[in-house]
Amino acid sequence: MVKDNKPMNNTENDFVFGMHTVTELLHGDRDVNKIFLQQDLNDRNASTIKKAARQRHVQISTVPKSKLDSLSNSGNHQGVVAAVAAYQYATVDDLFAAAEAKEEDPFFIVLDGIEDPHNLGSILRTADASGVHGIIIPERRQVGLTQTVAKTSTGAIEHVPVARVTNISRTIDELKERGVWVFGTDMSGDSLWQTDVTLPLAVVIGNEGKGVSPGVKKHLDGQWTIPMRGHVQSLNASVASALVMYEVYRKRMN
Template sequence: MSRDQKKNIKEKTQNDDKDFVFGLHSVKEVLKGDRDVNKLFLQSDLKDRNAQELKQLARKHKTLISEVPKSKLDTMTNGGNHQGVVAAVAAYQYAGIDDLFARAEEADEDPFILILDGLEDPHNLGSLLRTADAIGCHGVIIPERRQVGLTQTVAKTSTGAIEHVPVARVVNISQTIDKLKQRGVWVFGTDMSGQSLFTMDASLPLAVVIGNEGKGISPGVKKHLDGVLTIPMTGHVQSLNASVAGALVMYEVFRKRQGH
C-alpha cells in the first residue's frame, strides 16, 4: 500500500469520527450556539469580513482555527458548497418530548409541534426546520426508521435553524401521538380531504403531521389523528411539496396565534 493510500485511509477514518457543518450561515449559527465545536477550518485565501467575523466567534468559543487550501475543504464536504468554511462539531443531539413542552412553557405559549411521518428528502427537512424556527414552532418530532435524520445536508438547507429548533426522534409515531393527546395536545394531519386549514382553531395545544413526499401520512398514523386539515387550492395540480405544505400550515398557525 502506497503512502498516499495510507494517508487517504487515515483521513477517511478521522473524518468518519467527526460531524462537519459547512457554509457561512450554518457555521456562524454553530459558533453562536452551545454545541461543542472542535475545530474551524477556513480557506487560506479567505480574507473578507466574513472570515474575520468567524475567527472572532471561534476565539470567543475557544475553538481551534486552521487555515487550509480549498482542496482540503472540498474533500471534507464531498464537493459541497462550503463557501470556504467548515466546522468540525460534536454530533447533533436529539431532544426529548419533554424538551418540546418545556420550550413552550418557557415562551408562555400553548405547544405547537410539527410531526414528520417518513420524510425522505433532507432538503425538505432542512426547509421545514428553517420555517419552524421562523414562526416559533416549539419542536419537531421524527421517527427513527424510514425518515431522514439530522444530516449535514439538512443543516446546510436549514441555514442554521437546526441549532435552534429541538428535534425529538421516536420509535413509534402513532404511540407518540397518543402520548401527546394524553397531555392535552390536539393532533391533526394534512390530506386532500378534510377541514379547511383556514377554519382551524390554532389556539389549542396543537401538533400537525406532515406525511411522506409521495405516499402522504401512513394509514396507521391516520387512525390516531383528531382530524385532517386540507390546504385549499384552485389550480390543476392538487398537491404541494412537503416542505411547502408544512410551511403554509405553520404560518397559518402563526398568523392565527398572532391575531391577524
C-alpha cells in the same frame, strides 16, 4: 441483522470505530444511527456490541472489511464502525419545556416519513421563523439530522429542537394524553383556513409521495386540507408544512 452493500455518504454522518469505543458509545446517551460489523466477526466483543445495539434498537449491518476501511479512513476499526448523528436529538419533554419557557401553548410539527434532507432542512428553517416549539420524527424511514439538513436549515437546526421517536402513532397518543390536539394534512380534510389553532397543537406532515400513513391517520383528532384551485392538487412537503406553520402563526398572533 442485515447485509449492507449500499454506499454511504461520509458527509452525512460522524463515524466512531473500534471495539471499546463503540461499546462505550452504545452504553452512553449519544444517538447512534447504525452499526457496521465486519463479516464473519463472531468473538465475544462482537456479541457484546450486537446485544447493546439491539437493546437500543440500533440497526446492525454486516459489511466487508473494505467498507469499514473506507468509513474509518483506514483507521484501526477492529471490525466495527458506528454511524452517529451529527447533531444531538431532543426528547419530547424538551419540546414541551420549550413551549413552557415561552409561556405559549405547545405547537409541534410531526413528520411521517420525510426522506429528502432538503425538505427537512427547509421545514426546520420555517419552523424557527414561525415559532414552532419543536419537531418530532421517527427513527426509521425518515431522514435524520445530517449535515445536508443543517446546511439547508441555514442555522435553524441549532434553535429548533428535534425529537426522534421509535413509534409515531404511540407518540401521538402520548401527546393527546398530555392535552395536545393532533391533526394531519390530507386532501379530504377540513379547510386549514377555518380551523381553530388557539389550543395545544401538533400537525402531522406526511411523506413526499404517499402522505400521512394509514396507521398514523387512525390516531389523529382530525385532518386539514390546504385549499387549492390549480390542476395539481398536491404540494411539496416543505411547502405544505410552511403554509400550515404560518397559518397557525398568523392566527395565534392576531
